[in-house]
Amino acid sequence: MKGVRHYPGFLAMAVACLAILYVPLIVVMVYSFNDSTSITTWGGFSWRWYADVFTGPEAPRFKAAAWNSITIAVLAASAATTIAVAASLAMIRGGRFRGKSATFALINLPLMVPEIVTAVATLIFFSTIALTTGYMTILIAHVVFCIPFAYLPIAARLQGIEDSYEQAARDLYATQWQAFRLVLLPLMLPGVVSGFLLAFIISLDDFIITNFVKGAGMETLPTAIFGSVKQGIKPNIMAISTMMLAVSILFVTLSYYVNRIGQRTRS
Amino acid sequence: MAGMAPESGTGGGGKAGLGYRKLIGPLLVPTWVMIGIFLVLPVMLMAVYSFLTKEFRGGVVWDFTLAAYDQFFLNRGLFGDEPPVIEWTYITIFWRSIWQAAVATLICLAVGFPTAWFIATRPPKSRAIWLFLITVPYWVNLLIRTVSLKFLIRDNGPLNESLMAIGLISDPLPLVNTNLAVQLGLFYSYLPFMVLPIYAAVERYNFALSEAAADLYASRWVTLREIVLPVVKPGIIAGCILVFVPSLGAFLAPDLLGGAKTFMIGSLIDEQFRGSQGNWPFGAAAAMILMTLVLIVLMVYARAQNKAEAR
Numbered sequence: 001m002k003g004v005r006h007y008p009g010f011l012a013m014a015v016a017c018l019a020i021l022y023v024p025l026i027v028v029m030v031y032s033f034n035d036s037t038s039i040t041t042w043g044g045f046s047w048r049w050y051a052d053v054f055t056g057p058e059a060p061r062f063k064a065a066a067w068n069s070i071t072i073a074v075l076a077a078s079a080a081t082t083i084a085v086a087a088s089l090a091m092i093r094g095g096r097f098r099g100k101s102a103t104f105a106l107i108n109l110p111l112m113v114p115e116i117v118t119a120v121a122t123l124i125f126f127s128t129i130a131l132t133t134g135y136m137t138i139l140i141a142h143v144v145f146c147i148p149f150a151y152l153p154i155a156a157r158l159q160g161i162e163d164s165y166e167q168a169a170r171d172l173y174a175t176q177w178q179a180f181r182l183v184l185l186p187l188m189l190p191g192v193v194s195g196f197l198l199a200f201i202i203s204l205d206d207f208i209i210t211n212f213v214k215g216a217g218m219e220t221l222p223t224a225i226f227g228s229v230k231q232g233i234k235p236n237i238m239a240i241s242t243m244m245l246a247v248s249i250l251f252v253t254l255s256y257y258v259n260r261i262g263q264r265t266r267s
Numbered sequence: 268m269a270g271m272a273p274e275s276g277t278g279g280g281g282k283a284g285l286g287y288r289k290l291i292g293p294l295l296v297p298t299w300v301m302i303g304i305f306l307v308l309p310v311m312l313m314a315v316y317s318f319l320t321k322e323f324r325g326g327v328v329w330d331f332t333l334a335a336y337d338q339f340f341l342n343r344g345l346f347g348d349e350p351p352v353i354e355w356t357y358i359t360i361f362w363r364s365i366w367q368a369a370v371a372t373l374i375c376l377a378v379g380f381p382t383a384w385f386i387a388t389r390p391p392k393s394r395a396i397w398l399f400l401i402t403v404p405y406w407v408n409l410l411i412r413t414v415s416l417k418f419l420i421r422d423n424g425p426l427n428e429s430l431m432a433i434g435l436i437s438d439p440l441p442l443v444n445t446n447l448a449v450q451l452g453l454f455y456s457y458l459p460f461m462v463l464p465i466y467a468a469v470e471r472y473n474f475a476l477s478e479a480a481a482d483l484y485a486s487r488w489v490t491l492r493e494i495v496l497p498v499v500k501p502g503i504i505a506g507c508i509l510v511f512v513p514s515l516g517a518f519l520a521p522d523l524l525g526g527a528k529t530f531m532i533g534s535l536i537d538e539q540f541r542g543s544q545g546n547w548p549f550g551a552a553a554a555m556i557l558m559t560l561v562l563i564v565l566m567v568y569a570r571a572q573n574k575a576e577a578r
Contacts, residue, residue, distance in 0.1 A: 003481065004474055004477035004478050004480075004481050004487075004490070005388040005474060005477070006388070007381070007384065007487060007491070009381065010381040010382075010384055010385040011385055013378060013381035013382055013385065014381065014382040014385040014386065014397070016378065017378050017379070017382040017401070017458065017462070018400055018401070020378070020455065020458070021400075021401070021404045021455070021458060021459075022404070023419065024412065024415035024416045024418070024419045024455070025404070025407065025411075025412065025415050027415065027418065027419050027425050028411075028414070028415040028418055028419075031418070031425075039418070040423050040424075040428075082297075083297040083298055083301060084298075086293075086294040086295070086297055086298070087294065087295055087297070087298040089287055089290070089294050090287065090290065090291045090294035090295045091295075093285060093287035094287050094288050094290075094291040094294070095288055097288075097291050103295055103298065103299070106298065106299065106302050106303070106307070107298060107302070109302055109306060109307070110302065110306060112561075112565065113306070113310065113558065113561075114512065114513065114515065114516030114557060114558065114561055115513070115516065115518075116516045116518055116532075116533050116536050116537070116554065116557070117310070117313070117516065117536075117554045117557060117558045117561075118306065118309075118310075120313055120536060120540065120550060120551060120554045121306070121309035121310045121312065121313040121554070122305065122306075122309050123540060124309060124312055124313050124316050124547070124551065125305070125308065125309035125312050125313075127326065128312060140305055141305065143301055143305075144301055144302055144305045144306050147298065147301065147302060163285060166285050167285070170285065176285070176286040179285070198406075201406050204408070205406075205407075205408040205409060205410075207408075207409065207410045207519065208518050208519070208533075212540065222408060222410045225410060225411070225414070226410060229410075229414050229523065233414060233417065233418050233421075237414070238418070241408075241411040241414065241415070244407075244408055244411055245407055245408070245411060248406050248407045248408060249403060249406075249407070251406070252402070252403055252406040253403075256399060
């Protein structure tokens with residue numbers, strides 16, 4: 001009876017779908033190793049554009065941008081993860097309470113408001129309270145939109161953990177803090193790690209909001225890349241893109257495996 | 268499975284025993300503060316800004332006026348003294364954005380549905396691999412993906428070169444700076460959003476229904492249209508919304524892949540906040556209108572969802 005599941009052409013569509021998603025990325029990856037200053041012709045394999053990223057004329061700019069991107073991503077993801085852990089404890093372990101659905105809507109709000117609207121609103125807000133745009137404003141904005149991405153895996157994980165472990169700990173005279181730190185948190189850990197990794201990538205990737213609240217002279221990797229691309233796609237940009245691609249894929253794969261290990265330990 | 272665990276065995280009382288009930292306030296304060304102060308408040312402030320008077324070097328004067336909305340919808344002539352007629356410039360940009368987003372959504376659906384169906388009918392192991400492969404690109408920087416697409420489809424890019432090499436075309440296809448390029452870019456940006464909810468719906472679909480239809484001599488395609496589509500419709504609608512909404516306010520795809528003729532809402536808003544040419548109240552008004560459109564779409568969706576659940 002496999003017949004009813006089979007539709008001619010659907011396999012081809014699925015393969016086409018993967019091709020569409022991956023071909024542009026693979027092409028850029030391949031061309032980042034192109035030993036030619038022209039992006040059109042193939043001049044043989046070379047690492048020169050990777051060397052160029054680290055030592056070339058634009059290297060200081062990229063290094064500063066990379067430093068900003070990474071530190072902001074680590075700080076924003078840490079803050080968002082901490083906030084999300086606290087929120088998930090109240091939302092999942094707190095039972096019913098007034099304002100629960102409003103809080104749930106609030107947590108998901110950054111996903112519903114179009115990014116460009118968030119960007120405009122945040123810029124207007126910082127300008128009104130006369131906060132100089134720069135590192136700090138980028139960081140604040142990133143924490144906000146990282147919260148739902150950190151919250152989703154953490155809450156999903158917490159939902160799957162029965163109360164009985166903590167109950168047992170409390171029966172054995174653990175304080176609430178001890179029950180949380182020594183029993184619940186280790187059980188939640190896969191969700192927490194997964195949430196942190198997702199928040200980290202989301203922060204590292206953001207362009208639109210960062211571009212609005214970064215202020216003059218401040219760059220993150222995406223805004224630096226965007227600035228360069230405006231003058232045409234150069235080979236060193238392809239090298240940077242490939243490296244960022246590798247980082248993203250590494251983190252998603254990590255997050256995926258952590259989640260899977262979590263699922264296995266639970267069952 | 269995971270979703271059912273917390274309700275089992277322990278009621279509100281058991282949870283209260285763990286002490287988190289007393290801590291709800293303190294545990295949620297960080298969330299309320301961060302999102303309340305740095306997102307809700309800014310959006311409200313943006314609404315206020317859309318009624319302010321623009322200052323020439325960017326920024327605003329705190330004089331309340333409807334000028335921004337007036338400029339958006341009405342044309343009062345060069346000196347502002349003619350009887351107002353409808354101003355089409357900005358309405359056209361919004362209409363074009365809606366159109367581009369709709370076309371991108373349809374392409375996503377056309378490719379996404381068969382893909383989601385195909386994945387959902389695989390054995391569990393290969394299903395996980397397919398799903399993983401579909402989700403990975405979503406986590407790759409959108410800017411990098413858009414730049415990659417531009418690199419691929421530009422006039423003397425690999426796509427045109429290889430098509431010319433195999434003799435399918437003699438001149439490069441002018442893809443960049445066209446509507447098609449923008450639609451392709453949006454499609455490429457949000458395709459995973461279409462596949463995942465449809466996959467979830469097809470996975471829950473009871474294939475016995477299809478078998479029953481086949482037993483009654485319905486052809487595959489009749490079964491698909493009459494039985495499958497109505498059942499998995501919620502997934503399809505969810506996918507369409509997840510693609511349409513971000514496409515509507517997209518900035519990177521139209522900006523990098525399009526040209527002056529493919530100007531969309533995102534670029535219009537962005538322009539109002541750049542340098543001394545900007546007009547903050549007008550940008551705020553355009554953002555308000557965009558947000559209103561998105562809210563309407565989401566509300567229609569929520570209502571349809573509630574109705575479906577009531578049944």
